[in-house]
Amino acid sequence: AQSVTQLGSHVSVSEGALVLLRCNYSSSVPPYLFWYVQYPNQGLQLLLKYTSAATLVKGINGFEAEFKKSETSFHLTKPSAHMSDAAEYFCAVTRNTGNQFYFGTGTSLTVIP
Amino acid sequence: GAGVSQSPSNKVTEKGKDVELRCDPISGHTALYWYRQSLGQGLEFLIYFQGNSAPDKSGLPSDRFSAERTGGSVSTLTIQRTQQEDSAVYLCASSSRSGPTGELFFGEGSRLTVL
Numbered sequence: 001a002q003s004v005t006q007l008g009s010h011v012s013v014s015e016g017a018l019v020l021l022r023c024n025y026s027s028s029v030p031p032y033l034f035w036y037v038q039y040p041n042q043g044l045q046l047l048l049k050y051t052s053a054a055t056l057v058k059g060i061n062g063f064e065a066e067f068k069k070s071e072t073s074f075h076l077t078k079p080s081a082h083m084s085d086a087a088e089y090f091c092a093v094t095r096n097t098g099n100q101f102y103f104g105t106g107t108s109l110t111v112i113p
Numbered sequence: 114g115a116g117v118s119q120s121p122s123n124k125v126t127e128k129g130k131d132v133e134l135r136c137d138p139i140s141g142h143t144a145l146y147w148y149r150q151s152l153g154q155g156l157e158f159l160i161y162f163q164g165n166s167a168p169d170k171s172g173l174p175s176d177r178f179s180a181e182r183t184g185g186s187v188s189t190l191t192i193q194r195t196q197q198e199d200s201a202v203y204l205c206a207s208s209s210r211s212g213p214t215g216e217l218f219f220g221e222g223s224r225l226t227v228l
Contacts, residue, residue, distance in 0.1 A: 009153070036217075036219075041221065042221055043116075043117065043204065043206075043218075043219030043220050043221045043222060044156075044204070044206075044217070044219040045218075045219070046216045046217070049216070090155065090156065092156075100158050100161065100169070100171075100172075101146070101158070101217065102158070103148070103155040103156035104155050105153065105154055105155040106155060
């Protein structure tokens, strides 16, 4: 079975500080992993995805995530938070033979000026 | 269209009534998903359509929920005899590819409130 766990439903950072959003996955087969972002009153949009190529994945808006098999993690980071980064972030997993995307419960990011 | 379109954006209904939620996927996208997003919960998978294949209905929570996709394009999610626990945001997503490497494009959702 596939699942993801996002530690911390709410994260607050100061503007300019490091953003770290945690995601751990459970998968019996090599996973494909995703981060999606949801801005207020908008649909989710893809930030980045890992599909078994490079373990360090760069996405839009300066975000990146590193796939660590030994830790079953796919944490999302950004060196310097911007006010516009305030949103809900979802980690998702699927497998190479599946069609279902399993989403985490989300992490709400607040950026403090 | 330019993106995934969902209607209505907001729906308030009384317990026991039936509701229909509509999704217009991006033109040419063969895969279509319905998810439910409840407060404090992740996205709960409901149903998946891919081309002319039989839909994956494994996520539908009860037989009050059904969905169809006509002509491989527009999809309608129907909830019969609505209950208060059905209150949630229903999200539709489409993709140009089946399988895990296809990016999901989401609509803005239909917020359902059951009184």
